[in-house]
Amino acid sequence: MTDVHFNKEKGSQLRLFTPGPVYVPERILKEISKPNDTHRSKPYSEMHQMATEGLQKLLYTRNECLIFTSSATGIMEACVRNLVKDDEKALFLSIGAFGDRWYDIGVTNGKNSVKEGVEWGKAITPEFAREVLNKDEYSVAFIQANETSTGVYNPINEVVPIIKDSGALVCVDATSSMAGVKVEVDKLGIDVCLASVQKCFALPPGLAVCSVSNAAFEKASEVKNRGLYFDFIEMKKRNAKHQTPTTPPIPQIRGLASQLDYILNKEGLEKRFERHEQLGNHTRKWVENINLEMFPDKKYVSNTVSTIKNSLDLDIPKMVSMLLDKGYRIVNGYGDLVNKTFRIGHMGEIQLKDLEEMLKILANIIDELK
Ligand SMILES: Cc1ncc(COP(=O)(O)O)c(C=O)c1O
Numbered sequence: 001m002t003d004v005h006f007n008k009e010k011g012s013q014l015r016l017f018t019p020g021p022v023y024v025p026e027r028i029l030k031e032i033s034k035p036n037d038t039h040r041s042k043p044y045s046e047m048h049q050m051a052t053e054g055l056q057k058l059l060y061t062r063n064e065c066l067i068f069t070s071s072a073t074g075i076m077e078a079c080v081r082n083l084v085k086d087d088e089k090a091l092f093l094s095i096g097a098f099g100d101r102w103y104d105i106g107v108t109n110g111k112n113s114v115k116e117g118v119e120w121g122k123a124i125t126p127e128f129a130r131e132v133l134n135k136d137e138y139s140v141a142f143i144q145a146n147e148t149s150t151g152v153y154n155p156i157n158e159v160v161p162i163i164k165d166s167g168a169l170v171c172v173d174a175t176s177s178m179a180g181v182k183v184e185v186d187k188l189g190i191d192v193c194l195a196s197v198q199k200c201f202a203l204p205p206g207l208a209v210c211s212v213s214n215a216a217f218e219k220a221s222e223v224k225n226r227g228l229y230f231d232f233i234e235m236k237k238r239n240a241k242h243q244t245p246t247t248p249p250i251p252q253i254r255g256l257a258s259q260l261d262y263i264l265n266k267e268g269l270e271k272r273f274e275r276h277e278q279l280g281n282h283t284r285k286w287v288e289n290i291n292l293e294m295f296p297d298k299k300y301v302s303n304t305v306s307t308i309k310n311s312l313d314l315d316i317p318k319m320v321s322m323l324l325d326k327g328y329r330i331v332n333g334y335g336d337l338v339n340k341t342f343r344i345g346h347m348g349e350i351q352l353k354d355l356e357e358m359l360k361i362l363a364n365i366i367d368e369l370k
Helices: 026-032 042-058 072-083 097-108 126-135 156-165 214-222 232-239 250-267 269-289 316-325 352-369
Strands: 064-068 089-094 112-117 140-144 169-173 192-196 208-212 305-309 341-345
Touching: 026 250, 042 064, 042 208, 042 250, 064 072, 064 232, 072 097, 072 140, 072 169, 072 192, 072 208, 072 214, 072 232, 089 097, 089 126, 097 112, 097 140, 126 156, 140 156, 156 169, 169 214, 214 232, 250 269, 269 305, 269 352, 316 341, 316 352
Parallel strands: 089 112, 089 140, 140 169, 169 192
Antiparallel strands: 064 208, 192 208, 305 341
């Protein structure tokens, strides 16, 4: 292993342009290394409260926010187990690998699960949502905000209200956009909005967060076999004391509280969302300039991850490896899109000048490979 990839003193020196886990700033690493009291202590509760109140501001919601010791998939499973009764039907609106995963979670938990989707690269449009909802009755619908495999951002501002009108609860997986793209939970009526923190939050992996509506909590109280570790009702009981039911990774929660303070009070929400939009725009312009093409439908491109078509028939593993030698990591396509696409993550604390530098080097590599 080289010094860049694994430096005993300094850790990895790679600059990550990945769709998670992402680069974590030094100030967060320092925060996480501080000593803590126990998870039943007052100082812990204060920290926990700072984090959950920060999440409410980030998500424009008065709904309760919960912190899970898991990655995002844990909360995706929690949504299924807590919100779907045995005699109900759940609708999974899938536009890629993570939508398919949510459907698989429904199936493997024995729930009556229906998947409706569109061709990869396309989005769930309001028309498509209406058409699907007219076909049957669903108690809960599951949808991605940002689909990280295809680089599509679903028009959730239009689609969520349509689903709500059908009477279903709506769970939104905002894993690769929360803290990078604005989502107004209360305005849209989202019942559960979830994410893990190793993406736009720019924190190390290990935690996932979500907002949960009163309607979702009420529903959960009527659902049997919710399990123990991810039970919304137990989480709510402990959250009232600004705690979690089991031992959480306390240093990570210190990091989350500190990063939310930075996002809300130092960078500012609007500036953060604008920066991500700028990063997305810059990447798309670069793609056009070097005669590549974006994979997603132009109308629904993501501002946090760019999925780029391999229209020049490049050797993607070689390209990724050549860029690694220069100290940067980007990633191949996901699942069925391996070698047909590659992905550049531009989320978290990445600044425009960092992206410009990396893209210049990548353009030279692509020139060499063509
Ligand atoms: C949209 C989306 N949903 C869910 C997940 C799963 O997240 P985790 O690995 O935190 O469980 C990912 C991970 O990349 C994702 O991008």
